[in-house]
Amino acid sequence: MALANTGVRRLLVDSGEPRGWVSLRVDLVTALLGVWFGIGLMIDAWAHTNLTELETFFTPWHAAFYSGFTAVSGWILWQVWRNVRAGRQGLAAVPTGYLAGLLAIPAFAAFGFADMMWHTLLGIETSLDILFSPSHLGLIVTMLLILTTPLRSAWNAPDVGSSPTLMRLLPALIGFAFATTLVSLFLSYGDALQWRPARVVEAFSSLEDPGAERVAIAMVVTNIVMLAPLLFLLRRWKLPFGSVTIMYTLAVLMPGAQTEFENVPILGSLMVSGVVSDLLILWLRPSGARRGAYWAFAGLSGLATWSLYIAFASVAGGGLPTVPELWTGAPIVAGLIGLVLGVLFLPNAVDTERA
The missing domain is CATH 1.20.120 (Four Helix Bundle (Hemerythrin (Met), subunit A))
Known part of the structure; x- marks a missing residue:
């Protein structure tokens, strides 16, 4: 011994x-x-x-x-x-x-x-x-x-x-995406991706429905959970095209498993928003060294993601919600929160080669 x-x-x-x-x-x-x-x-x-x-x-x-x-x-x-x-x-x-x-x-x-x-x-x-x-x-x-x-x-x-190239960054993206799903799992009570389209439309169609507050809160929570990892990565790297699509596609697996994939349109909206966010990166070229572009991406990505969420829910759920302030304002709130996150993550430009 x-x-x-x-x-x-x-x-x-x-x-x-x-x-x-x-x-x-x-x-x-x-x-x-x-x-x-x-x-x-x-x-x-x-x-x-x-x-x-x-x-x-x-x-x-x-x-x-x-x-x-x-x-x-x-x-x-x-x-x-x-x-x-x-x-x-x-x-x-x-x-x-x-x-x-x-x-x-x-x-x-x-x-x-x-x-x-x-x-x-x-x-x-x-x-x-x-x-x-x-x-x-x-x-x-x-x-x-x-x-x-x-x-x-x-x-x-x-x-x-x-x-980096997409292939070189792929292991990091996969690992980080699955880590994000763990956070979403333990915040399931505030996960907007678990809502059915018809229920989203119903909730945003009545100010008396307590579901309206729950959906709004869930959109805020899920917006932060999904966007924060991207901003963290963008502070370090110029993400290659396809990075966000991969991460968002993997991210829908957890809420999909929990709901037995009965809310596919909602999950699909996030996957499409991944492609849109990749296009925004291609257009804006955000990075730690380009603070303005970084902030713009943070706000526009949040706005686009939750605009698509409302759009997919409306198409699959039977029409637009009847309270216009809710369905028009919720994506704007998401975009403003994204902008705030961008400012918090990158208050000043950084040299990404030395990060």
């Missing part, structure tokens, strides 16, 4: 070499295994939302979720072990961008055990309480750290630069 402990301590002592970066292929595998992990959570979220008879922790849905965790964790650990075999020790063995994900692995496992005990002793949540369970919150935070590993890996990678 003493010999084993001595070996572990020696392994943890940093050997002094500068930490290196993994290849695009390694990051892509990390991202795709994260997709397995993320889709496993979506399947589990669907089960918790739609199968009220759940009575045990040991379900096929949890198996899909935790097998994804095992796969992506094993891959991350393998990258570290390869460097250990090459003679590196301590932090020198951990690829740049992979440390937070590595530390999140045992933390996630601990929260997974806590979740099992929570369900065993207190039962299975199937309503709003699922989003406030302490063990679930621990799982989601550590999962965020694991899924965003490709993003951190690419952030300062020497072969990325400020104007």
